[in-house]
Amino acid sequence: xxxxxxxxxxxxxxxxxxxxxxxxxxxxxxxxxxxxxxxxxxxxxxxxxxxxxxxxxxxxxxxxxxxxxxxxxxxxxxxxxxxxxxxxxxxxxxxxxxxxxxxxxxxxxxxxxxxxxxxxxxxxxxxxxxxxxxxxxxxxxxxxxxxxxxxxxxxxxxxxxxxxxxxxxxxxxxxxxxxxxxxxxxxxxxxxxxxxxxxxxxxxxxxxxxxxxxxxxxxxxxxxxxxxxxxxxxxxxxxxxxxxxxxxxxxxxxxxxxxxxxxxxxxxxxxxxxxxxxxxxxxxxxxxxxxxxxxxxxx
Amino acid sequence: xxxxxxxxxxxxxxxxxxxxxxxxxxxxxxxxxxxxxxxxxxxxxxxxxxxxxxxxxxxxxxxxxxxxxxxxxxxxxxxxxxxxxxxxxxxxxxxxxxxxxxxxxxxxxxxxxxxxxxxxxxxxxxxxxxxxxxxxxxxxxxxxxxxxxxxxxxxxxxxxxxxxxxxxxxxxxxxxxxxxxxxxxxxxxxxxxxxxxxxxxxxxxxxxxxxxxxxxxxxxxxxxxxxxxxxxxxxxxxxxxxxxxxxxxxxxxxxxxxxxxxxxxxxxxxxxxxxxxxxxxxxxxxxxxxxxxxxxxxxxxxxxxxxxxxxxxxxxxxxxxxxxxxxxxxxxxxxxxxxxxxxxx
Numbered sequence: 001x002x003x004x005x006x007x008x009x010x011x012x013x014x015x016x017x018x019x020x021x022x023x024x025x026x027x028x029x030x031x032x033x034x035x036x037x038x039x040x041x042x043x044x045x046x047x048x049x050x051x052x053x054x055x056x057x058x059x060x061x062x063x064x065x066x067x068x069x070x071x072x073x074x075x076x077x078x079x080x081x082x083x084x085x086x087x088x089x090x091x092x093x094x095x096x097x098x099x100x101x102x103x104x105x106x107x108x109x110x111x112x113x114x115x116x117x118x119x120x121x122x123x124x125x126x127x128x129x130x131x132x133x134x135x136x137x138x139x140x141x142x143x144x145x146x147x148x149x150x151x152x153x154x155x156x157x158x159x160x161x162x163x164x165x166x167x168x169x170x171x172x173x174x175x176x177x178x179x180x181x182x183x184x185x186x187x188x189x190x191x192x193x194x195x196x197x198x199x200x201x202x203x204x205x206x207x208x209x210x211x212x213x214x215x216x217x218x219x220x221x222x223x224x225x226x227x228x229x230x231x232x233x234x235x236x237x238x239x240x241x242x243x244x245x246x247x248x249x250x251x252x253x254x255x256x257x258x259x260x261x262x263x264x265x266x267x268x269x270x271x272x273x274x275x276x277x278x279x280x281x282x283x284x285x286x287x288x289x290x291x292x293x294x295x296x297x298x299x
Numbered sequence: 300x301x302x303x304x305x306x307x308x309x310x311x312x313x314x315x316x317x318x319x320x321x322x323x324x325x326x327x328x329x330x331x332x333x334x335x336x337x338x339x340x341x342x343x344x345x346x347x348x349x350x351x352x353x354x355x356x357x358x359x360x361x362x363x364x365x366x367x368x369x370x371x372x373x374x375x376x377x378x379x380x381x382x383x384x385x386x387x388x389x390x391x392x393x394x395x396x397x398x399x400x401x402x403x404x405x406x407x408x409x410x411x412x413x414x415x416x417x418x419x420x421x422x423x424x425x426x427x428x429x430x431x432x433x434x435x436x437x438x439x440x441x442x443x444x445x446x447x448x449x450x451x452x453x454x455x456x457x458x459x460x461x462x463x464x465x466x467x468x469x470x471x472x473x474x475x476x477x478x479x480x481x482x483x484x485x486x487x488x489x490x491x492x493x494x495x496x497x498x499x500x501x502x503x504x505x506x507x508x509x510x511x512x513x514x515x516x517x518x519x520x521x522x523x524x525x526x527x528x529x530x531x532x533x534x535x536x537x538x539x540x541x542x543x544x545x546x547x548x549x550x551x552x553x554x555x556x557x558x559x560x561x562x563x564x565x566x567x568x569x570x571x572x573x574x575x576x577x578x579x580x581x582x583x584x585x586x587x588x589x590x591x592x593x594x595x596x597x598x599x600x601x602x603x604x605x606x607x608x609x610x611x612x613x614x615x616x617x618x619x620x621x622x623x624x625x626x627x628x629x630x631x632x633x634x635x636x637x638x639x640x641x642x643x644x
Contacts, residue, residue: 030450033445033448033450034450036441036445037445037450037452037453037456040442040445040446040456040459040460041455041456041459043512044459044460044462044463044512044516045459045462047463047474047475047478047512048462048463048466048474050474050477050478050484051470051474051477054477063480063482063483063484063487065484065487065488110345110346110349111346113342113343113345113346114342114343114345114346114347116342117338117339117342117343118343121335121336121338121339121342122335122336123335123336123338123339123340124336126339129343129347132347132350133346133350136350136354138566138569138617138621139354139358139614140572140573140592140610140613140614140617141573141575141592142573142575142591142592142595142596142610142613143357143358143361143610143611143613143614144353144354144357144361145595145596145599145606145610146361146364146595146599146603146606146607146610147356147357147360147361147364147607148357149599149603150360150364150603151357151360166352166353167353169349169353170349170350170353170354173346173349173350174350177346227465230467231467231468231469233467233468233469233575233576233580234575234576234592234596237579237596238596238599247467247469248467248468248469248470248576249469251467251469251470251473252469252472252473252576252579252580254473262480264477264480267473267477268473268474268477271466271470271473271474274467274470275465275466275467275470278465278466278467279462279465279466281465282458282461282462282464282465283458283461283462286454286457286458286461289461290457290461290520290524293517293520293521294520294521294523294524
C-alpha cells in the first residue's frame with residue numbers, strides 16, 4: 001500500500017513538474033509574442049511619430065532628438081500654408097480633395113456595375129475581362145505618361161483638372177472593380193430571391209435588400225479608392241500646373257525662404273496635415289479596410 | 300450558397316458558346332446565359348470603355364511613337380528636323396546605349412547622359428525589386444505570424460501596421476529624407492555620420508529601408524489573410540502526431556499559405572518594378588538610384604519618342620516578369636481573388 005501511495009505521489013509530482021514546465025513554456029511563448037508585438041509597433045509608428053513631433057518643434061530645434069517636442073510651436077503649420085515662398089499648399093489640399101472626390105465617385109459608379117456583372121452574371125469572356133482589369137491595375141504608370149503628355153499638350157489640357165482625373169481613374173477603377181467583385185461574391189443573394197418571391201420587382205429587391213447590404217462594402221471601397229487617388233504622384237508631377245497640383249506634388253516641391261535650406265519642420269507639418277485625416281479614417285474603419293485590402297488582394 | 304454563385308459556374312459559358320441541346324432545361328439555361336451576357340455587356344461597357352481610353356489608347360500610341368524619330372536639331376546639319384519614321388532605332392539606342400553623334404551616325408553615349416543609363420537603371424530597378432520584396436516577404440511573414448496569435452492588444456498592432464500604408468508615398472519619401480538628413484535622427488541614433496543620400500550604397504539603402512517600411516504592412520495583411528484561412532484543427536492534428544513547431548511551419552503553414560503568398564509577392568514585385576515616387580523624391584535618382592520609371596520621366600522632356608520606346612521596354616519587362624510568375628511560379632491571380640473572397644466569410 002505504501003509503495004502504491006509513494007508511486008502515486010511521485011506520479012503526481014511528475015505530472016506537476018510537467019504542467020509547470022508546460023506553463024513556463026507557454027509564458028515564455030506569450031512573452032516573446034509581446035516583445036515581437038512591441039517591435040512591430042515601434043517599427044511602424046516611430047517614423048510616423050517623428051514626423052508629427054518634428055511638425056511641432058521650433059525651427060531652431062529641427063534636429064532636436066528629444067522624444068517629446070521641447071520647444072512646442074504651431075508656427076510650422078502656418079508656414080506650411082504660407083504662400084510667400086511659392087508654396088501653394090492650401091490650394092493643393094483643395095485640389096487633392098476635389099481630384100480624389102471626382103475619381104472616387106466616377107470609379108465607384110462605373111466600377112460597381114462592372115463588379116456586379118463579374119460577381120453575379122454568367123457570360124463568355126468573364127475570365128478575359130477579369131484578366132484585363134487586373135492587368136490594367138498592374139500597368140506601369142510611366143508607360144502612360146509619354147502619350148498623355150503629348151496628347152494633352154496637343155489638345156491644350158496640360159495642367160487642367162481633367163488631365164489629372166482621367167489618368168487617375170485608370171489606376172483607381174481596376175481596384176474598385178476588384179474589391180467590389182469580391183464583396184459582391186459574399187453577399188447573401190438568396191435574400192434578393194426571397195424578396196422577389198414575396199412580390200418585389202427585381203429593381204425593388206435590389207434597392208431595398210441588396211443596396212443596404214452593399215452599402216458598407218461600397219463605403220469601404222470608396223475609402224480605398226480615395227486613399228489611392230490621394231497618394232497619386234507620378235501623373236500629377238508631370239501633368240499638373242501650379243494651380244492644379246495635388247498635395248503630394250506640393251509636398252515634394254516644398255520650398256523654404258532660402259533656396260539652399262530645406263524647411264523640414266514646415267514639410268513635416270504639411271505631411272502631418274496630409275496624413276492625419278487618412279490615418280484617422282483608416283484607424284476608425286480598420287476592420288473594413290483590412291477586409292477590403294485582402295478581399296481584392298489589390299493595393 | 301452565396302459564395303458558390305460567383306466563382307463556380309464560370310466554365311459554363313464555354314458550353315454556351317457551342318449550344319448542346321439536352322432537353323428543355325438545357326435550352327432554358329442557354330437562354331439565361333445569353334440574357335445574362337447581354338446584361339453583363341451593358342454593365343461592363345463603361346469600365347471597359349474607360350480603361351480602353353486611359354490604358355489601351357496610350358499603350359498603342361506609345362508603341363506608335365516609339366517607332367518615330369524625335370524632333371530636334373539634326374546634329375549633322377544643325378537644322379531642325381521634324382522626326383519621321385525611325386524603325387527600331389530608338390530601342391536599339393537604349394539597349395546598346397547609343398546616342399546620335401555630331402558627325403552623323405551613332406556613338407556610345409557619353410557618361411552622365413540619359414542614354415548611358417539604361418543598363419544601370421535596369422540593374423538598379425531589379426536590385427531594388429529583389430531586395431525590397433525579399434525583405435518585405437520575410438518581415439511581412441513574421442509580422443503576420445505574430446498578428447495571427449491571440450494576445451492582448453492584438454487589434455492595436457493590426458491597426459498600427461496600417462499607419463505606414465496610409466501615409467502617401469510622397470510624404471513617406473520626405474519623412475525618410477528628413478530622418479536620413481546628415482544631422483537627422485538616423486545618424487544620431489546610430490552615432491554615425493553617413494551622408495545617406497550623398498553616395499551610392501547609403502542612398503540605395505535609404506530607398507530600400509523607406510520602401511520596406513511603407514509596404515511591409517500590405518504584405519503582412521495579405522499573408523495574415525492567408526494564414527487565417529488555415530483551419531486550427533490541422534495544427535492540432537499535427538501537434539498530436541508530434542510535429543515540431545518548425546515542422547508545422549514547413550509542412551502546413553508554408554504550403555497552405557502559398558497561394559496567398561505568391562499573389563502578395565507578385566503584386567509587390569510588379570509594384571517595385573515600376574517604383575518611382577520614393578527614389579524620385581528621396582534621392583532624386585542621384586547616386587545610381589535612378590529606376591527605369593525615373594529614367595523615362597527624365598527622358599520625357601528631352602524627346603517624347605525615345606521616352607515612349609523606353610516606357611515600352613519597361614512595360615515589356617514588367618509584363619514578362621508577371622508572365623513568369625503566373626506561368627512558372629503558380630501565382631494564379633484571377634482564381635486566387637475568388638479564393639480569398641471565398642475563404643474570408
